[in-house]
Amino acid sequence: MRRLxxxxxxxxxxxxxxxxxxCLAGVVALLMCVLTGGGLLTTGLxxxxxxxxxxxxxxxxxxxxxxxxxxxxxxxxxEPSAFWFDAELAERLMADVNIERATPQLFISSFDSxxxxxxxxxxxxxxxxxxxxxxxxxxxLPGGLRDxxxxxxxxxxxxxxxxxxxxxxKYTVAAKLAETGIGFDTSVFVNMPTARTAFRDYIALGGQGxxxxxxxxxxxxxxxxxxxxxxxxxxxxxxxGFRAENVGVVLTKTLFDSVSRGLExxxxxxxxxxxxxxxxxxxxxxxxxxxxVNERRREFGVYRAMGATKIKLATLILTESAxxxxxxxxxxAGLIALIYFSFDTAIGLAADMPYLKPNAEQIAFTLLTxxxxxxxxxxxxxxxxxxxxxxxVTSVLLRENA
Amino acid sequence: MLTVNxxxxxxxxxxxxxxxxxxITFTVAKGGFTVISGHSGSGKSTxxxxxxxxxxxxxxxxxxxxxxxxxxGDRELSELRNQKIGYIPQGHSVLENLTxxxxxxxxxxxxxxxxGGEPYSAAKTLLTRMGIAELAGQYPAELSGGELxxxxxxxxxxxxxxxxxxxxxxxxxxxxxxxxxxxxxxxxANSGVAxxxxxxxxxxxxxxTYSSIKLKSGKED
Numbered sequence: 001m002r003r004l005x006x007x008x009x010x011x012x013x014x015x016x017x018x019x020x021x022x023c024l025a026g027v028v029a030l031l032m033c034v035l036t037g038g039g040l041l042t043t044g045l046x047x048x049x050x051x052x053x054x055x056x057x058x059x060x061x062x063x064x065x066x067x068x069x070x071x072x073x074x075x076x077x078x079e080p081s082a083f084w085f086d087a088e089l090a091e092r093l094m095a096d097v098n099i100e101r102a103t104p105q106l107f108i109s110s111f112d113s114x115x116x117x118x119x120x121x122x123x124x125x126x127x128x129x130x131x132x133x134x135x136x137x138x139x140x141l142p143g144g145l146r147d148x149x150x151x152x153x154x155x156x157x158x159x160x161x162x163x164x165x166x167x168x169x170k171y172t173v174a175a176k177l178a179e180t181g182i183g184f185d186t187s188v189f190v191n192m193p194t195a196r197t198a199f200r201d202y203i204a205l206g207g208q209g210x211x212x213x214x215x216x217x218x219x220x221x222x223x224x225x226x227x228x229x230x231x232x233x234x235x236x237x238x239x240x241g242f243r244a245e246n247v248g249v250v251l252t253k254t255l256f257d258s259v260s261r262g263l264e265x266x267x268x269x270x271x272x273x274x275x276x277x278x279x280x281x282x283x284x285x286x287x288x289x290x291x292x293v294n295e296r297r298r299e300f301g302v303y304r305a306m307g308a309t310k311i312k313l314a315t316l317i318l319t320e321s322a323x324x325x326x327x328x329x330x331x332x333a334g335l336i337a338l339i340y341f342s343f344d345t346a347i348g349l350a351a352d353m354p355y356l357k358p359n360a361e362q363i364a365f366t367l368l369t370x371x372x373x374x375x376x377x378x379x380x381x382x383x384x385x386x387x388x389x390x391x392x393v394t395s396v397l398l399r400e401n402a
Numbered sequence: 403m404l405t406v407n408x409x410x411x412x413x414x415x416x417x418x419x420x421x422x423x424x425x426i427t428f429t430v431a432k433g434g435f436t437v438i439s440g441h442s443g444s445g446k447s448t449x450x451x452x453x454x455x456x457x458x459x460x461x462x463x464x465x466x467x468x469x470x471x472x473x474x475g476d477r478e479l480s481e482l483r484n485q486k487i488g489y490i491p492q493g494h495s496v497l498e499n500l501t502x503x504x505x506x507x508x509x510x511x512x513x514x515x516x517x518g519g520e521p522y523s524a525a526k527t528l529l530t531r532m533g534i535a536e537l538a539g540q541y542p543a544e545l546s547g548g549e550l551x552x553x554x555x556x557x558x559x560x561x562x563x564x565x566x567x568x569x570x571x572x573x574x575x576x577x578x579x580x581x582x583x584x585x586x587x588x589x590x591a592n593s594g595v596a597x598x599x600x601x602x603x604x605x606x607x608x609x610x611t612y613s614s615i616k617l618k619s620g621k622e623d
Contacts, residue, residue, distance in 0.1 A: 003520075004504060004511040016499040029588035302495045305456060306509040306557075307484020310476050398491045 006312070009127070010319040011351050017292070024288055024321075025328035031281040033339070034331025035370035038270040040340055041347065043362045047254075048181035049263050054078070055180060056252040057132045059231060061239060062093050062221040066245035071220060072255060076354055078122045078183030080109035083206060084217035093221050098229040098237055103129040104218035106195045108167075108202050110188075110389055115168045117252030118156055121187040124165065124195020137189060140175040145191040151176035152260040153185040155345075164188075167201030176372050181356025262353055278373070287379030289321060293385040300389050301397025309382050317386040318379045325378030329371050403596055404430040404453070404565055409462035411448050411620075422448040423459070424620040427562065430598060430613075432564070435591035438600045440617035447492065447569055447598040449487060449617065453598065454489050454567050455479045484513035488558030488595075490568040491497055491554035496542040496553050503527065503538040506556045521560055528556040532586060555586055560594070566590055568613045572606050580606035588612070 002008055009336065014021045055077075063071045064083050073079035079197055084106075085093070094102040106124035110116040125133045125177065127144055138144065141151055150171040158164050158173045166188070190198065195341070200215050225234045235249045293300075303313055340347070343358055389397075411423040416465055423445045430436050440446050451457035453464055455471040464471040469482060483489065488509075496505050500596065501526055510521035529535045534545075534554040542550060551571055572580035584599070584606045591597040591612075601607075604614075616623040 002504075004500070004508055012499045031468060077551070110554075183566040298493075298495075299497060302497065303512070305454065305482070305483070305489040305491055305495075306484075306512050307480050307487075307561075308512045312480075312512065394456040395447075398495075 006315055006319050007323075010316060010323055011082040011113060011336060014320050014323055017397075020238075020292060021327075022244060022287065024285060024324045024378070025331060027284050027288075027326050028328025029332035031277060032329045032370055034277045035274055035373055036333065036336040036366055037340065038274045038365065039370055040336075041364035042267050042270050042345070042360040043366060044181070044355045045263050045266060045353055046357060047284045047356035047362075049259055050402055051181045051356045052259060052354045053183065053256055054273060055132075055136065055184065056256060057135070057224075058222045058252055059225040060223045060234065061217065061250040062223060063248045067233075068248040068250050070131040071248075071250050073183070074107060074121050074187075075160075075255070076259070077153075078121050078186030079105055080119060082109045082219070083107065084214075084219055085221075085247075087214060087216040087218065089172060089217045089242075089247075090221055093238070093242065093247065093373040096238065098226055098234045099223050100226045101129070101131050101224040102266060105191075106199060106217070107219035107222050108195065108199055108207070109207070110166050111137070111207070115165050117158075117164045117269055120149055120153070120156060120166075121183065122198055123187050123189050124192050124198070125189060126192045130222075131224065133189065135290065137177075140177050145174065145189070145194070146150060147191060147193050148172060149190070149194070151175045151177060151189040153177055153187045154179040155185040156188065167198055167207075169198070179356060182354045186338050228292055236255050238388060259354060266353070274303050278377070281377055282381050286376060286384060289317075289378075289382035290385045293317060293382070293389050297389065297392070297397045299398040300392075301394050301400065303400060314386045314390050316391065317382055321378035321382035322375065325375045328378075329374040332374060333367060336371065403434075403467060403600075404431045405463075405465040406449075406453060407465070409449065409452055409458065409459045409464060411445075411452060412460050419597075421620045424453065425455070425462070425618075425621075426615075426617075426622060428622075430565070430614055433591055433594045434596045435610070435612040435614045436599070436600065436615060437604070438615045438617060439602060439604055440623070442602060444616055444617040445620040446602070448620075450516065450567055450569050450598065450600045453565075454487055455483055456489075464608045481513060484509060485561055486562070486564045486565040488563035488572055490551075490554045490558050490566075492569040492573065494542070494547075494550055496550050498542050498558075500554045501539050501541055502534065502545065505542070505553055506560055509557060509560050512534075520583075523590055525556065528559055529553075531538045532556045539572075547574050548576075548582065551575065551579070551583050552586065555583070555590070559590065564596060566595050568599045570600055570602065572601060577606060577611060581608075584610060592593055 005390055054057055061071050064085060067083040068083040070083060074081045104373050108122035110122055112119045127134055133179055137151055141378055148171060152173055160175050161171055163170050163174060167398045196215055225231060231253060233252050235251060238247055238249050270394050300313055406426055406428050409423055410421055413422050414417050415610055426449055438446050452459045452513045459472060466486060503606045506525035506528060509519040511532050522543055529538050534549050534552050537545060537549060587599055
């Protein structure tokens with residue numbers, strides 16, 4: 001025979017009204033989904049911002065005026081873009097007195113056709129002068145980039161040793177980068193000679209704007225400004241000094257600040273939604289528990305008449321609500337796991353901001369935290385009803401529906 | 403064994419105070435069968451609730467085996483109710499989500515049991531004594547009113563109480579069932595348990611030996 005302890009009695013009670021139990025657990029499951037989903041999204045965005053910060057080792061990007069937005073799109077979201085400086089202008093820009101270090105990059109947008117295996121952003125870097133990309137590229141490829149080799153971003157299909165075709169030419173995948181959460185995940189990195197070859201193919205295949213470019217063109221100059229020069233001063237100097245050549249300046253600090261502001265706004269929205277839902281769920285649960293407890297006033301009176309203490313009665317009610325919460329939280333965890341792992345890539349894209357998937361530890365932490373909050377929601381919501389019933393006069397409870 | 407001494411309970415209705423129970427005094431010895439009767443509103447249930455420790459009187463004391471119920475805190479009073487008082491409330495009180503056998507065993511699990519043990523064999527014996535052993539595995543929804551009442555009596559006896567209290571135990575039963583239930587109370591009293599039954603009808607008590615307390619407007623008539 002089964003021992004009729006508090007847990008066994010609570011289980012019997014919640015199973016007695018399956019529809020109501022499902023409704024109560026459903027509210028907790030929804031709460032769990034929102035808290036976990038919000039937590040994972042927030043963590044992913046923070047990771048993305050941190051990744052961006054760690055990879056923006058430069059102070060500014062110099063690009064043709066009017067292409068600042070494209071440069072940001074390429075950097076943040078990997079949007080394929082193509083714009084160029086003359087080599088001669090690039091040389092003059094890199095020689096600016098306010099610059100401590102400078103390195104050129106060449107952006108080529110691959111085609112969405114049979115000539116290219118994927119629509120990506122080709123980024124040519126100069127290993128001799130590069131101080132931004134090479135340090136973390138070397139983590140994936142310690143020997144450095146050889147001519148004809150490509151390093152592909154994490155979201156590009158392919159693996160080290162495989163071959164990918166771009167602009168009608170086959171390239172060897174030397175390495176695949178770890179996920180960064182920014183535009184580099186859909187970018188292909190090559191050294192400058194390889195980039196020049198690709199650029200010639202691009203022009204030969206009639207790539208957009210290619211007719212106006214020379215094969216030694218560069219797309220942007222990545223700059224580290226001298227310590228004693230302010231970024232505003234540098235920016236103004238470039239714009240004024242090269243006003244005839246139409247040079248645009250993208251300050252990475254401004255870019256990062258903009259991302260940070262967007263991130264903070266999004267985190268605020270997510271937090272407000274989660275907090276509002278938590279309160280709404282508490283309210284709904286409190287009403288449902290209150291109704292349930294009210295309907296059972298006589299039953300609780302019978303428990304008291306049989307010798308149950310007030311504490312025993314409160315424990316019974318709180319255990320019932322904790323079991324409902326536990327069930328809801330488990331269902332919610334399963335649901336959100338299903339949703340999150342099915343659509344994690346789409347979630348990152350929908351965020352339209354740097355987004356780096358949370359790692360296993362972060363996922364576990366978010367799940368556990370949300371689980372704990374969801375678990376206490378039930379007992380918290382039923383606390384008032386439990387307090388009210390335990391403080392009722394037993395003889396009055398026994399008169400209900402007698 | 404049970405001493406009710408000058409117990410009063412005041413209520414306020416429509417701005418006026420009235421005594422639901424007014425200076426009641428009596429004793430019930432071990433094995434005594436006492437019937438409290440009276441018209442509706444005479445204060446029977448209020449008095450019974452005070453004796454069971456479910457309601458605090460405004461005046462007087464209730465002493466069971468030397469313990470003053472009116473002076474005990476919730477924990478001690480609950481423990482005493484669990485160990486020494488078997489209470490059968492008015493109307494159906496068998497819990498729907500437990501079988502008859504589990505209902506009978508339930509009070510065993512609501513109190514402190516330092517020695518452990520299990521109540522199910524005693525519960526089965528009680529159900530046999532009540533004549534409903536074959537219903538042990540049934541749920542209350544499948545039982546008749548008389549069977550439910552007998553299940554309530556079995557449950558009230560599971561912890562071998564010194565005092566058994568029943569509030570209108572025959573109110574919704576036909577005369578045959580009511581007589582059966584009252585006979586069970588008389589048998590219980592004969593086994594050494596002090597029994598107090600509140601009822602507004604005495605027809606079902608014909609042929610039984612019992613002490614009678616008649617109440618009228620809260621006072622002994």
